[in-house]
Amino acid sequence: MESFEKSWYVLHTYSGYENRVKANIESRAQSMRMGDYIFRVVVPEETATEVKNGKEKEVINKTFPGYVLVEMTMTDESWYVVRNTPGVTGFVGSHGAGSKPAPLLPEEINSILRSLGMNVRNNDLHLEIGETIKVIEGAFSGLEGQVTEIDEEKQKLKVNIEMFGRETSTELDFDQIDKID
Structure with missing residues (x-):
């Protein structure tokens, strides 16, 4: 097997x-x-x-x-x-x-x-810095942003999201985002 x-x-x-x-x-x-x-x-x-x-x-x-x-x-x-x-x-x-x-x-x-409060999604997303993603869960759900940092080990990334005409940086889990094709 x-x-x-x-x-x-x-x-x-x-x-x-x-x-x-x-x-x-x-x-x-x-x-x-x-x-x-x-x-x-x-x-x-x-x-x-x-x-x-x-x-x-x-x-x-x-x-x-x-x-x-x-x-x-x-x-x-x-x-x-x-x-x-x-x-x-x-x-x-x-x-x-x-x-x-x-x-x-x-x-x-x-x-x-x-x-246990851990990431659930089996994440096979291959992301690069500068790539645009869509937030699918959490406070920023429905918004798009650009990846600025990736931490594969902790399954987290930093994203700049434009909100109210200003760019806001936030940290998200891999299971809170989807790649935009």
């Missing part, structure tokens, strides 16, 4: 090692030149307020203890790198015996990412 599409997969890890596994995968992806196949690694967490000894304290809880999400293109090499990362016990949805796992369905990962 070799796929050349980016998809999200779930890794099973030793409980309590999720952040270490995330760091290990990111490090291995870079050192083994797999950056074109392994994109994002996410440990789903939520912040909660706990009262201890009469004092309120914010704590970070794992949404899915023992699991890590990874966005990757499933090839033999990328599968091998992730599967053999220290702390990873396997992929969820793999039947063992060397079989590759099934990816999460788009609606599943969109729901998880949305609950």
